[in-house]
Amino acid sequence: MFENFIAAQHTLNRLLQLWPVIPAAFIVSILATLVCEKTAIRFNIVDKPDNQVKTHKKPTPYLGGIAIYIGLAAGIFIGICFLPEQDAHSGLLTSKYLMGILAAGAVVCLIGCIDDIKDIRPWQKIIGQVIAGLILVGFGIRPHWGGLFDFIADPIIVLIFVLGATNSLNLLDGLDGLCGGVTAIMSIGMLFLAALLGTISINTGDYTRIILSLALIPSVLGFLIFNRPPARIFMGDAGSLLLGLIMAALMITFSQASFQWLAASVVIFGLPIVDTATAFIRRIVNKRPLFISDRGHIYDQMMDRGIPLTKTVILCYFLAALYDIAGLAISQLSGMWAFLACLALAGISLLIIWKKGYLKMAGLRGMITSNSVP
Numbered sequence: 001m002f003e004n005f006i007a008a009q010h011t012l013n014r015l016l017q018l019w020p021v022i023p024a025a026f027i028v029s030i031l032a033t034l035v036c037e038k039t040a041i042r043f044n045i046v047d048k049p050d051n052q053v054k055t056h057k058k059p060t061p062y063l064g065g066i067a068i069y070i071g072l073a074a075g076i077f078i079g080i081c082f083l084p085e086q087d088a089h090s091g092l093l094t095s096k097y098l099m100g101i102l103a104a105g106a107v108v109c110l111i112g113c114i115d116d117i118k119d120i121r122p123w124q125k126i127i128g129q130v131i132a133g134l135i136l137v138g139f140g141i142r143p144h145w146g147g148l149f150d151f152i153a154d155p156i157i158v159l160i161f162v163l164g165a166t167n168s169l170n171l172l173d174g175l176d177g178l179c180g181g182v183t184a185i186m187s188i189g190m191l192f193l194a195a196l197l198g199t200i201s202i203n204t205g206d207y208t209r210i211i212l213s214l215a216l217i218p219s220v221l222g223f224l225i226f227n228r229p230p231a232r233i234f235m236g237d238a239g240s241l242l243l244g245l246i247m248a249a250l251m252i253t254f255s256q257a258s259f260q261w262l263a264a265s266v267v268i269f270g271l272p273i274v275d276t277a278t279a280f281i282r283r284i285v286n287k288r289p290l291f292i293s294d295r296g297h298i299y300d301q302m303m304d305r306g307i308p309l310t311k312t313v314i315l316c317y318f319l320a321a322l323y324d325i326a327g328l329a330i331s332q333l334s335g336m337w338a339f340l341a342c343l344a345l346a347g348i349s350l351l352i353i354w355k356k357g358y359l360k361m362a363g364l365r366g367m368i369t370s371n372s373v374p
Contacts, residue, residue: 012195014198014207014210015195015210015214017082017084018079018082018207018210018211018214020078020082021075021076021078021079021082021211021214021215021218022075022214022217022218023218024074024075024078025071025072025074025075025078025214025215025216025217025218025219025222026071026218026219026221026222027222028070028071028074028075028219028222029067029068029070029071029072029074029218029219029220029221029222029223030071030222030223030225032066032067032070032071032222033064033067033222033223033225033226033233034226035067036061036063036064036066036067036233037061037063037064037226037232037233039063040061040062040063040233041061045061045062045063045116045117046059046060046061046062047059047060047061047062047116047234047236060231060232060233060234061232061233061234062113062116062117062233062234062235062236062238063113063116063233063236063238064223064226064227064233064234064235064236064238064239065109065112065113065116065235065236065237065238065239065240065241065242066109066113066238066239067222067223067233068180068219068220068222068223068235068239068242068243069105069106069109069219069238069242070219071215071218071219071222071223072102072105072215072216072219072242072246073102074215074219075211075214075215075216075218075219076098076101076102076211076212076215078215079098079207079211079214079215080094080095080098080211083095083207091207093140093208094207094208094211096139096140097139097140097141097208097253098208098211098212099139100135100136100138100139100140100141101136101139101141101212101245101246101249103135103139104132104133104135104136104139104245104249105132105242105245105246107128107131107132107135108128108129108132108166108241108242108244108245109238109239109241109242110128110238111124111125111127111128111129111237111241112125112128112236112237112238112239112240112241112242113236113237113238115236115237115238116236116237116238125237125241126163128241129162129163129166129167129241129245130159130162130163132162132245133155133158133159133161133162133163133248134155134158134159136158136162136248136249136252137154137155137158141158141249141252141253142154142155142157142158142252143157143158143252143255143256144256145255157252157255158248158252161248161251161252162244162245162248164248164273164276165244165245165247165248165251165269165272166240166241166244166245166248167244167276168244168269168272168273168275168276169183169240169241169243169244169247169272170237170240170241170244171272171275171276171279171297172240172271172272172275172276172297172299173234173235173237173239173240174297174299174300175229175299175303175309175312175313176227176228176229176230176231176309176313177224177227177228177229177231177313178299178312178313178316179235179239179240179243180220180221180223180224180227180235180239180243181220181224181228181313181316181317181320182271182272182316182317182320183216183220183243183247184216184217184220184221184224185317185320185321185324186247186268186269186271186320186323186324187213187216187217187220187247188213188217188324189268189323189324189327189328190209190212190213190247190250190265190268191209191210191213191214191217192324192328193209193254193261193264193265193268193327193328193331194209194210194213194254195210196328196331196332197209197254197257197261197331198210208253209250209253209254212246212249212250212253213250216243216246220243223235223239229309229310229313244272247269250265251265251266251269258335259335259338259339260330260331260333260334260335260338261331263330263331263338263339263341263342264327264328264330264331264338265327266327266342267323267326267327267330267342267345268323268324268327268328269323270320270323270326270327270345270349271316271319271320271323274298274349274350274353275297275298275299277350278297278298278350278353278358278359279296279297281350281359282296282358282359282360283296285359286359286360296358298316298353298358299312299313299316301358302315326345329341330342330345
């Protein structure tokens with residue numbers, strides 16, 4: 001118990017000494033968002049409504065994802081500067097990991113930005129995501145589960161996380177303030193999870209998870225000031241792919257600890273997973289094309305049932321917070337119990353989705369209206 005107390009005190013000291021990360025990321029993100037907004041308007045890089053999937057009222061500038069990246073990078077660089085000198089080995093490892101994450105983030109942010117401007121093909125975006133995933137592997141951000149075939153298994157596992165997380169958050173970016181706010185809430189959950197992991201032992205890895213979470217939260221919040229309904233600027237694919245990449249990197253670093261910490265981090269990422277799973281299951285059940293956009297996502301169906309936009313976004317924030325709490329609780333279970341708890345939570349989530357009629361489809365775009373749901 002005394003050892004745990006010492007470890008908890010050490011983790012608290014880590015958080016306190018890294019406090020400059022928060023204001024640096026927040027202020028830089030705000031300033032970068034203002035610059036990106038004016039730049040997007042100047043060069044007509046805007047998202048135009050189509051009254052089908054894109055239902056915003058007027059053309060809205062993109063490039064918010066670049067602002068988030070700039071804020072994140074500022075926070076990470078400040079965090080590296082405030083690493084303790086007495087822990088040189090951990091500091092070098094942390095700096096290496098964080099530089100790798102920033103390099104991979106730059107790739108997906110660039111690919112997303114190109115898509116926002118030129119509307120590239122899906123396979124071209126996937127190539128960018130794969131390159132980003134391989135960069136993570138190259139910088140050592142991989143599971144490290146051991147075994148003879150790690151050099152084959154690790155890249156595959158990393159790519160699964162990267163492709164899954166980036167595309168899930170990309171699908172969640174459908175309402176003003178939704179993707180950014182949900183990501184901020186998930187990042188808070190990841191920060192608490194990193195703090196809990198640090199209380200097990202003083203020697204529990206490095207500062208990567210803490211700095212990354214501390215930098216991500218304010219960089220997203222700085223952008224969210226201008227993205228709340230009605231949004232002045234969108235993050236675009238540049239932002240959603242970037243945020244998905246960062247969340248994937250966090251989950252991979254938690255996988256290096258043990259299965260229960262991996263399971264906990266995946267549950268914290270639960271809302272995007274459930275929304276994506278619902279979209280694909282709904283399309284399969286209703287024999288619709290899997291990769292055609294529709295207005296059948298959970299948040300779309302909430303609005304189509306008469307729930308106002310702001311209330312829909314708040315409800316999604318609440319759901320994200322519930323998955324945070326569930327993930328933190330699962331982190332305290334042993335491996336097998338953590339696995340069973342994840343299965344139970346997945347079953348409960350899908351049962352609620354089914355009972356509420358979110359697997360139904362109606363209309364040309366797969367749209368559910370209040371009149372079509374019993």
